[in-house]
Amino acid sequence: MALHSYGTNPQDWFAWLGERLPLSGDVLEVGAGTGELWHRIGHRPRLTLTDFSPAMCARLREVPGARVLRCDATHLPFRTGVVPAAEPILAYIASMIGSLTAAQEASARAAIEARIDAEGTFRVRKHTVLISATRGSR
Template identity: 50%
Template sequence: MAVGIVTASLPPTSTAVAKPDPSAHAISQYTTTSSRLAARLAIHTWNTHPESWFAWAGSRIPNSGSILEVGAGTGQLWRETPTTSATKLALTDFSPAMCEELRGLKDQVGAEVEVRQCGAEELPFEDQTFDVVVANHMLYHVNSPSAALAEFSRVLKPGGAAIIALNGMDHLDELLSLGEKIGRPSTIRNQARITAENARGYLDNVFGDIREERFPGAFEVGTVQPVVDYLGSLDDEGLDEIQVGIVKDVVGKKIEENGVFRVNKNMVLFSGRKL
């Protein structure tokens, strides 16, 4: 989910499939727990836009027919996106902990829900199964975005929609720059192969009629603790006393001066159709 990203390599010119595997970062962060993702999602509480990211993105996703979300995490998107009994929802994640969270959705949404544990680069579904495939801030967790996108296309019906959310290189820059200063850099920021800036080079190989829309606003954080929690989630251990002291000093001064600690966001929703 929402993390900052820096320079990513250009996509390959073909969609040749690499060995399917989530990134080492994803394995270490998400296999046994959903708490790290929850700490990062808490920053969204301070969104200046009147809609949450999930409500805003969800309103742009066709909500009828068969829908697959790959790398669905905690399933928050579907707690804020209306579905009906006519919606058939398939949710996947490589993480057992995340899949356990997703199974809890079955009693919380109107749609029929199926949960599968799998990676994005090898989906356990037949060709041309889904009307819509959603990838919400997860493609930077895979070793081969091209392989994942090829799988998305494979399981989509002809003319089916792909909805893909990605961050830009400057997303959460104020927050992650502070992390760099206290020795908690974002691993994703240095390893991502796909970002909002280079996404078209990947997507044009697989989908047509591609459109993009940036989520407006920023995060204006009113207390220090969400920043401490976010930066603490970037490693296996929370921040130590010295690191917490630095964060409290930097963020506290910003809040004292401006009323908030402002964090800019660069979240882009791409949509396209199967070629």
């Protein structure tokens, strides 16, 4: 399915997303599919790509320098604390309103982590996308 091939926005999906990705550091993409994004953008941080499908993982291995893991998105093979729980939510907030100041990020992180500690999860539903952060096993 060519999900991102049709649109009325003058900027395509990959260019828009590429502008919002970090230029360095570690990036984890869960459900990376074919890895098309990483073939289209110029910068490449330290990259871990995951997908459940063996066929998609084979395609992901074509992305230069990427670490590829076949796994279920609900059972990622990382120790608790390796992928900070609040990161998906903070990235979502920044994508909607722009970069956060250090004080805003600290405040948002504290609120998100408090809710994760109290309820075990923090979910944001925007249209058909579900962004979720979970405490994981302790």
